[in-house]
Amino acid sequence: MSNAQLDEGRDNRERVVILGSGWAGYTLARQLDSKKFQAVVVSPRSHFSFTPLLASTSVGTLEFRTALEPIRSRRTNVEFYQGWADGVDFANKKVTIEESVVDPLQSMALTGDRHAGQTAEERVESKQRAAKKGRLFDLAYDKLVISVGCYSQTFGTPGVKEHAYFLKDVGDARKIRNRLLSCFEAAALPTIPDAIKKNLLNFAIVGGGPTGIEFAAELHDLIAEDLDRMYPELIPFHKISVYDVSAKVLPMFDESLTKYATEAFRREGITIKTSHHVEGLKPGAPGNSPDSHADYACYTLNVKEEGEVGVGMCVWSTGLMQNPFVANALRELPELPQAAKQSETESGQKAAPSQPWKVKMDSKSGSILTDERLQIKLISDKQETVLQDVYALGDCGILEGTSYPATAQVASQKAVWLAKRLNKNDLETSSFSFSNLGTMAYLGNWKALFQGGQGSQISGWAAWVMWRGAYLTKSVSIRNKILIPIYWVINWLFGRDISRF
Amino acid sequence: MSNAQLDEGRDNRERVVILGSGWAGYTLARQLDSKKFQAVVVSPRSHFSFTPLLASTSVGTLEFRTALEPIRSRRTNVEFYQGWADGVDFANKKVTIEESVVDPLQSMALTGDRHAGQTAEERVESKQRAAKKGRLFDLAYDKLVISVGCYSQTFGTPGVKEHAYFLKDVGDARKIRNRLLSCFEAAALPTIPDAIKKNLLNFAIVGGGPTGIEFAAELHDLIAEDLDRMYPELIPFHKISVYDVSAKVLPMFDESLTKYATEAFRREGITIKTSHHVEGLKPGAPGNSPDSHADYACYTLNVKEEGEVGVGMCVWSTGLMQNPFVANALRELPELPQAAKQSETESGQKAAPSQPWKVKMDSKSGSILTDERLQIKLISDKQETVLQDVYALGDCGILEGTSYPATAQVASQKAVWLAKRLNKNDLETSSFSFSNLGTMAYLGNWKALFQGGQGSQISGWAAWVMWRGAYLTKSVSIRNKILIPIYWVINWLFGRDISRF
Structure with missing residues (x-):
């Protein structure tokens, strides 16, 4: 869709650009009220992966597509561009996107910066070439959700x-x-x-x-x-x-x-x-x-x-490694954006710090720190402020002062909460808190573990029934709610398919 | 499975080595009586493809695995080695196999000899290296079925x-x-x-x-x-x-x-x-x-x-191009095998022709010519004989004097017929003939064509119902008989999945 077509379809709604299609980004995009917001997902992959079932698909207990949901479908009201977020201009409220339609890594774990090895000058040059070919483009936003997730951590172990x-x-x-x-x-x-x-x-x-x-x-x-x-x-x-x-x-x-x-x-x-x-x-x-x-x-x-x-x-x-987009692209802000300036003035702080503003990041994980409304924090000298209309959630964002784990449960709770606040327009009077619904793990041979948020513990076959029940309930589309139990039964009756192609 | 284990499992049964896992090879392997024969399939791919449904899977009307059957499954009594047939020694009744477990082309159309460009000497050398690495090995047979199929014809069109x-x-x-x-x-x-x-x-x-x-x-x-x-x-x-x-x-x-x-x-x-x-x-x-x-x-x-x-x-x-295995590996026979000699003596022909025996091939298509019992024909000078215990069917074999088309229907009828003859041990008194059950083609928009063997014609929605009914009936496993209609309904209700991964 061209920018003009996208603008036309906007129809007086605010545009929410969502970077990433994991638990946070996909959940948020689906829950935003399409009468109030034009949701535009930007992600290098064309789907959302239902991660708890990936292990089952990797041995054929389930078919691959039962563990994914396409971002585009006949039923969603979500716009989509397939690409990597490459940079953000907070002052002018736009993101730069590098398209990734035929990227061979689009459905794989990522282990390193895809531009690693390029010097800053080489990167500038290759971006100019990409822009000329139409592979790099800008997208304006009213609100921006950073939910780009993390890469896989290898600790530099050789090979x-x-x-x-x-x-x-x-x-x-x-x-x-x-x-x-x-x-x-x-x-x-x-x-x-x-x-x-x-x-x-x-x-x-x-x-x-x-x-x-x-x-x-x-x-x-x-x-x-x-x-x-x-x-x-x-x-x-x-x-x-x-x-x-x-x-x-x-x-x-x-x-x-x-x-x-x-x-x-x-x-x-x-x-x-x-x-x-x-x-x-x-x-x-x-x-x-x-x-x-x-x-x-x-x-x-x-x-x-x-x-x-x-x-x-x-x-x-x-475990997880910080996303190079967070580590590199968000490092420096050339100019304090308007949204942050307002918030600063309201709170009566000094007008202009001598150092440029930076996104505040967790020193250990490198994640973006947010306030309790999931808005990202900026820091300069010892001053702090909040960047309105820019949110970070999922594995790349930490609500400052909490130690919520980097799990699907936290990511999707944050997404549901933020979508509700935006839909109801009551963000300013709310704050997010996580409610631990418990943790599960499958152990093989029809046995599992469950540890409830309140300390309850279940193990064995009963936990396995809960495990299957929970993931069936949580699975996103009706289509997969039908197909998942069908595959459970079919593969139990006839065996898993071992064809390779 | 090692050769010793395979021999042990043979248990006084005759070993039928089947080259290829298409319509002819897969059908035959499944229908052979496992009390009488040890069926060993050798194929570069680990599955059989139900070709009439491939077009449906290529757009997501059906999921890929509904159009395939694994050669190994919990229910089959078929031994399997994944590899390319590389040569046959008719005199000593063994085939040479080049393993292909991780071959990237194993589930793709083939368009040319994978050893093209090698000289005869280079090929001998590369075979020695492969044998040393355990990638090339011999397999003895009592009966051999050549059903290696054809490659895709490109007429040398550049690119x-x-x-x-x-x-x-x-x-x-x-x-x-x-x-x-x-x-x-x-x-x-x-x-x-x-x-x-x-x-x-x-x-x-x-x-x-x-x-x-x-x-x-x-x-x-x-x-x-x-x-x-x-x-x-x-x-x-x-x-x-x-x-x-x-x-x-x-x-x-x-x-x-x-x-x-x-x-x-x-x-x-x-x-x-x-x-x-x-x-x-x-x-x-x-x-x-x-x-x-x-x-x-x-x-x-x-x-x-x-x-x-x-x-x-x-x-x-x-259309089809002759398989390089047929075109190259079967060219010359160093010595007339015993089975052919017997048949020759029985029929009272001359003992030894001056020219070496060759497999008789169709001059136009290059396919192997067989008699009406699907046994391959040998030719030398102007003498002809039949090689007992070696059969050719599927797209690489033509029953001499017939013009049956190179279709799944002919291939599977030949396979069913041969399996029955071998199971009943009445090959010598039988001869194959094809019974045309009609031809179908899907036209889109819930319409199809059907032309019966007796000249009947049906078109439109009724033919579409027949088309779906026929392929559902013909589909091989119960698993797929269940999954195929489920996908037809699910994708009609919810739309085809457009995720790419």
Whole structure:
């Protein structure tokens, strides 16, 4: 849609530009009253990923599209441009967007700045070229919502960015599904010696948070319920290990639940290796044997406590890294925008600080700090102010003074709250607070954990029923509310599909 | 599975090695009596593609996996190695296989020999290297079924192999779905001028056979039923054209049905361009303007009658090319195999011809010629014989003296017939004949064509009901018999999903 068409469709409504289509951005876009606001989502991907079900899709318990919602559909009143937010001009209220329609990374976890390695001058030049080609353009906003999310943290561990598998989006889930089924198919070739079979069927998961644990659990189910009938001769060679640097996995759960999980994993044959340090990942089998059988097909994990370990796949899930857009693009404001000036005058502070204003960021995580209305904070010298009409939520924003976790639950609560305030126009008299609805984790073999916000604890089959019920209820569209239980039943009856394409 | 394990599992049964997992190979493997035969499928892909539904999956009317069946599943008694047949030693009854577990082409149409460009010596060397790495191995057979299918014919048209989209397998369907939705998303960017929008949304289909026509029809449905609500401002820019060199499309249908189809397409706004010659395809917009807006995103089709035409996608479906395995690997037989010798002696022919035996091939298509028992024919000088225990069916085999079309129907009838003969051990007293059950084609907008084997003709909505009914009945697994109608209903109610990942 051209800018003129977009302006025409605006129709006296305020334009809310929403950067990102994750839990925060997608939820907000859907809940804004389209009679009052023109919602425009800008995101490098054309969909929202329902992250709690990604692990299920990565082994085929569910089909990929049941864990996503298109931003455009017949039923939504949301405008959409597919692109990366590249910069913001707070003073003139516009964002610069770099289109990403055919970007191959659009449905994958991100691990680094896509412009890394460019000097400032080179970046300016490449932006000019992109603008000339129509790949870079400006978009004006009345209100701006920054919900660009985070990247995957690899701590600079050598080889991880290049060779590990992540699980943040549906493209990652597809990559994992193809890879793990390839490992079994390769191990089934008549020429593969037992030592290589062991490497190929050794699955390492790095990070003992809910994502890593749930992936291990789903992988166990796939192998125990399906692959053992298709590749019976390979089952003795397989192994699933969860590595974590800390002394305990699932740190958000109480001790008794963590114990239950550890015990459940032990019975399922999944090894949990706490206090282990992964120091590198490279292609090929352990030892330098480039001519050995099919070594092209496995990887070597370097573990401080174990040395070289041959693996078929390493799934990496050790937390979040700040988004380069937040880290770079929001660094300096050339001029204090009007909105901030007003707020400053009202509160009776000094007129102009000697230093330029900066977005206030959390020193540890690098996240944007907001006030209790989710408006972003600016800082200069020791003065502080709030930038009206610019909000930060999701994993890239922290309400200053709180320690709410970077979860889907916090992101979507903030989005629902902000949409309500904007729809009712009562933001000035409200403030956000998080209500903990509890945490869940699937453990495999029809068992799960639930820890309620008020301290209640449920484990085992009852928690599994809650787990499935909760995600079915929370899933967004009617379409997926119908398809998800259908796939649960079909795959239980007929087995998961192991075709790769 | 190692060769020793495979031999052990053989258990006094004859081993039937089946090359290929298309209509012929997959059907035969499923129908062989597993008490009498050890069926071993060798195929570069891990699944069978239900080709009549591929066009539906390429626009999202159906989900990809509803058009495929995994060769391995919890319920089948079929052994499987994922690889390319590389050669056959008829004398010693074994095939050489090149594994293809991580081959990126495994679910895509093939357009050329993957070893093209290698000299004979280089090929020998690369085979030795592959064997050393365990990527090449031999497999012994008692009976061999050659059902490797055909490649896609491009007639050497420049740029087609590299830039056209094909529709022979589910990987092709996914590529097309992503591409055509990308074209709409790119055209929706605010910087794209109208001229480029016209290029991006111009969809050219080359080849007016059932595949090309059905794809055009499904594309029309996607645009008319879904995209027109999501991108209303882009609809005036779109165009669908079917090019064919001959004077009429759908040559297998009678004149009156072809007329009906042409008229239906005209009403749907699809242009049929018969007697048009496509001479090339290259990336970029027409005219040499490398700096113009987003021209990286479209292609230029060179048409003899029209000149340069800017297109967003060119779907190519102009028929079949002989499989390089048939064209190369089966050329010469170093020694007449025992099975052929026997048959020769029985029939009282001369003992040893002066020229080496060759597999008898059709001079026009290059297909393997078989007798009426689907056993392959050998030829030397002017002598002919039949190679017992080696069968050719599917698109790579022709029953000598017949002109059965290269269709799924012929392939699966041959496979069912051969499986029955082998199961009943009455091959020697039988001969195959094809029973034409009719031909169908979907035309879009809930209309289809049906031409019965006895000359009956049905067109319109009634034929559409038959079309859906027939493919639902013919679809292979109960799983897909359940999922296919669910997706038909869900996508009719809620619209097709346009997410790309």
